[in-house]
Amino acid sequence: MKKTLVSLLLVLVMLMSAFGGAFAEETKVLDMLWFSDGQEGASMQALIDEYESLNPGIEIELVEVPYADLNNTIRNRLNANQQPALARTTTIGEFGPYMVKLDEYLGEDFQDRFVNLTSIIVDDHLVAATMENTAAGVIYNKTAFDKAGVEVPSSIEEAWTWDEFVEALKTVMEKGDVMYGLVVDKTFGRYMNFMYQAGGRCYNDDMTAAAFNSEENRNAIEYFYNLHKDGIVPMGVWLGAENPNTMFRSGQVAAHIGGSWLITSYDKEITDFEWGVTYLPKGELSAVQSACKYLTAFEGSGMEKEAADFIEWFTRPENFNRYLEPNYFITSLVDQGEPSENKYADAFQVFADEIAANESIIVQEQANPIGSTWQSEVVEMISATLADQMSFDEFVQSVDDVINEAIEYAAQ
Numbered sequence: 001m002k003k004t005l006v007s008l009l010l011v012l013v014m015l016m017s018a019f020g021g022a023f024a025e026e027t028k029v030l031d032m033l034w035f036s037d038g039q040e041g042a043s044m045q046a047l048i049d050e051y052e053s054l055n056p057g058i059e060i061e062l063v064e065v066p067y068a069d070l071n072n073t074i075r076n077r078l079n080a081n082q083q084p085a086l087a088r089t090t091t092i093g094e095f096g097p098y099m100v101k102l103d104e105y106l107g108e109d110f111q112d113r114f115v116n117l118t119s120i121i122v123d124d125h126l127v128a129a130t131m132e133n134t135a136a137g138v139i140y141n142k143t144a145f146d147k148a149g150v151e152v153p154s155s156i157e158e159a160w161t162w163d164e165f166v167e168a169l170k171t172v173m174e175k176g177d178v179m180y181g182l183v184v185d186k187t188f189g190r191y192m193n194f195m196y197q198a199g200g201r202c203y204n205d206d207m208t209a210a211a212f213n214s215e216e217n218r219n220a221i222e223y224f225y226n227l228h229k230d231g232i233v234p235m236g237v238w239l240g241a242e243n244p245n246t247m248f249r250s251g252q253v254a255a256h257i258g259g260s261w262l263i264t265s266y267d268k269e270i271t272d273f274e275w276g277v278t279y280l281p282k283g284e285l286s287a288v289q290s291a292c293k294y295l296t297a298f299e300g301s302g303m304e305k306e307a308a309d310f311i312e313w314f315t316r317p318e319n320f321n322r323y324l325e326p327n328y329f330i331t332s333l334v335d336q337g338e339p340s341e342n343k344y345a346d347a348f349q350v351f352a353d354e355i356a357a358n359e360s361i362i363v364q365e366q367a368n369p370i371g372s373t374w375q376s377e378v379v380e381m382i383s384a385t386l387a388d389q390m391s392f393d394e395f396v397q398s399v400d401d402v403i404n405e406a407i408e409y410a411a412q
Contacts, residue, residue: 029059030085030303030310033074035067038264040132040327047323051313058306060086083298085307090293092119092128093369099127100297105308113315115332115355119292119367128294129311132329135290135351136193138280139248139262140255143273144176152278156286156353162197162223165281169232172254179252181232183244184224188375189289190257191382195220196362197283202403207368210403213396216284221385221392228386238383260351263328263344277347280354287362288354292332330355374406 032048034041041062048060063084065073070089077084078098089095102110103126111117111126120128140152150168153159160168169181184190195201200217203210227233234253236242248256249266251273256262257280266275280288295314297307313319317337324331328344330351365371378399384390390398 027057027059028303028306029061030301030306031061031063032086032088033065033070033077033084034062034088035065035070037067037261038327040323040329043323043326047314047319051310058310060310078298081300083300085297085301085303086310087296087298088131088293089128089296090291091369091372092122092294092296092367095296095298096122096127098298098300100299100304100308101125101127102129102297102308102311105305106312110312113333113335115334116292116363118363120294128296129315130332131293131295132324132327133290133292133332133352133355134260135288135330135355136190136257136259136280137288137351137354138255138278139258139266140276140278141172141176141178141248141251141253141273142276144172144178144251144254146274148172148174148176150176152276156279156357159279159286160281162281162283166227166232169254173232176254178254180234180247181254182227182257183237183247183253183255184233184257185244185259186238186379186383188379188382189291191224191379192289192362192366193257193280193287194224196287196289197281197285198223199284201361202365202371203368207365207370207407209407210400212403213400217396217399218392221382221395224382225386225392235386238386260328260330260348263347267328267344277350279350285359286354286357288351288358289362289366290351290355290358291366370403370406370410373410374402377402 034044041064045062048062052058052060067090070087071091074084074087074089074095078095083098092099099122111121114120114130115133116130117126120126120130138152145152148171150171152168166181172178173181195217198216198220200214200220201211228235228238234242234247237244237247244253244256244258245262245265247253248258249270263277295311297304297311301307314323315333317333317335320331320333321337323329328348330348381390381395381398381402385392385395
């Protein structure tokens with residue numbers, strides 16, 4: 001009898017060993033489309049590894065895609081009904097209707113985590129979590145400013161007017177041993193700072209037509225033109241092939257209206273002078289061109305709840321900061337968690353203050369996906385105006401026409 005029981009037990013052990021997989025919970029695999037500007041992929045992978053250890057049965061595969069191919073990859077996956085579970089994106093736009101309504105899984109209060117909701121609400125539903133923020137600002141040659149005896153504003157309330165900014169730059173050019181006062185990246189994004197600060201805009205209130213032909217936008221292009229004609233900004237960036245980053249790094253320029261993403265490269269590459277970050281001047285409005293990257297989930301992946309759960313965990317401040325801080329990113333959370341200890345915390349606080357003080361409709365207008373279809377053409381129009389090939393009045397009317405054409409084409 002005893003031998004029979006032992007034999008039965010052995011058979012049971014063998015059966016359980018052979019068919020153990022059938023009794024185990026099936027592992028759920030989520031793919032995350034991802035692009036990297038720097039080392040942030042490694043930061044995300046470390047968090048994924050921790051999440052998987054806390055959630056047995058969940059695997060998240062980071063699928064690296066070149067940024068230039070990202071939107072096409074998402075389109076192709078959607079068209080083939082092979083939706084990714086998760087994706088890091090820079091736009092909601094056309095993909096918004098295909099994204100998981102996170103509030104349906106995480107509750108309506110989940111949206112209260114984020115500083116700015118304008119771009120992540122589609123049809124009254126939260127469809128993405130904002131990841132890192134970026135913002136434009138004034139990166140300045142502290143050595144040159146100190147030599148010239150010019151102090152920069154220490155708070156957003158003390159920000160210069162644009163005229164005061166010009167006077168400060170002229171003083172640094174004269175006494176600070178630099179050739180130029182300012183460089184501005186040749187992008188519509190950098191020009192936006194001048195335009196919105198002047199009270200200008202691109203669209204009417206419901207974005208059904210252009211509103212570019214205005215006195216405010218005329219004033220903005222005239223101001224930008226005069227910066228170049230007065231020799232404060234070198235013509236070589238907007239009318240040639242000069243690289244503004246290279247010019248600033250060389251010590252030729254007092255200040256650079258660039259972006260928060262430059263901090264890590266300037267940290268490594270500038271060794272001949274001290275530099276810092278200060279507040280953009282304030283015009284008619286306080287306005288700063290900023291942008292977000294987004295973490296989204298897609299309907300139809302079969303992993304909607306699991307994807308939403310990961311997004312919730314990732315955007316807890318204690319986890320989110322471990323992604324942000326090694327990469328010198330600006331938080332997009334209302335609750336910033338424990339204060340950062342990185343050496344550029346003060347610089348990033350300047351950018352964060354500017355984002356929080358935004359008074360213009362810049363965020364709303366930037367969220368309009370039509371912008372990507374006309375902005376490069378407008379950059380060339382700005383260059384033509386600086387080269388005296390187009391008057392200020394012709395410029396604002398021509399841009400108005402281009403925007404209206406883009407709106408009409410999108411409506412077809």
